Amino acid sequence: MRHAFPFSAIVGQEAMKRAMILTAIDPSIGGVLVFGDRGTGKSTAVRALAALLPPITVVKGCPIQSANAADVPDWTGLETDTTVEVPTPVVDLPLGVSQDRVTGALDIERALTRGEKAFEPGLLAQANRGYLYIDEVNLLEDHIVDLLLDVAQSGENVVERDGLSIRHAAKFVLVGSGNPEEGDLRPQLLDRFGLSVEVASPNNLADRVEVIKRRDAFDRDPAGFVGSWSATDAEIRSRIIGARDRIRTLEAGDSVLEDCAKLCLALGSDGLRGELTLLRAARALAAFEEADEVTTFHVSDVAPLALSHRLRRDPLDDAGSATRVARVLADVFA
Structure with missing residues (x-):
């Protein structure tokens, strides 16, 4: 197997x-x-x-x-x-x-x-x-x-x-x-x-050593290594299954919708796919964290994931897309 x-x-x-x-x-x-x-x-x-x-x-x-x-x-x-x-x-x-x-x-x-x-x-x-x-x-x-x-x-x-x-x-x-x-x-x-x-590749010595250690352990004894992490994986699986159930009834108020729209307007993203993706990702994160409702914190947490690749090219701004999103986040949610 x-x-x-x-x-x-x-x-x-x-x-x-x-x-x-x-x-x-x-x-x-x-x-x-x-x-x-x-x-x-x-x-x-x-x-x-x-x-x-x-x-x-x-x-x-x-x-x-x-x-x-x-x-x-x-x-x-x-x-x-x-x-x-x-x-x-x-x-x-x-x-x-x-x-x-x-x-x-x-x-x-x-x-x-x-x-x-x-x-x-x-x-x-x-x-x-x-x-x-x-x-x-x-x-x-x-x-x-x-x-x-x-x-x-x-x-x-x-x-x-x-x-x-x-x-x-x-x-x-x-x-x-x-x-x-x-x-x-x-x-x-x-x-x-x-x-x-x-x-990117880890730039921390301890992290690189840990990657090598875990991969080597897995290659030498796949079944044993998988077994040693099975409890941690099972916990994540349980949270995902629970989140799938919670997300059906998890509400996002008008203020959250306004936050999504404000961010996309400030970033100049085209169309409305950015707002919809941002809302869905924020709701999924809230469900995973077992929150009672979607909040601005969930929106800001997933914004770099949902919007970084939707930015228009700016030849006068050589900052990376993640940096630009972080900058707008700081302005909008100051």
């Missing part, structure tokens, strides 16, 4: 871990973009979070992980209502992947051997109700980016070619990572990520 590195054992990177927890509580936040150095635990954190989350209930044999028989598409040919529990799916979308591999296409083998026109699901089907992880997302080909934008917006994958007319649910948390030195991300895709985080 292959073990994932424990989520709670990741040293530092608190902003990245918080962003991923918030999207686990409320997937409608819109995913996480992680930019930074190689080897800073980006892919490790995604797989660790998926392993941390409770399993999902799916119809046995359903290629899109439908929760019940009523949601199983007709094209699957499944005639069962038997359900099983499976781990939260994490699907890697590699660079250079073809459109057919992403969306699904005609099953050539069945067409040639049986003369049947059947659909072979792609990566979007596998990622439904889970995570779609794209490493080096800034190097992704434009036509794949456009495809992902459409699916992320609609929550549905539509295939109309080769004589096929297929639709199926494709709701997933999009997690992208990359190195900013290798190129910028297209603005259209950048805006689709709810939260963004900049990560």
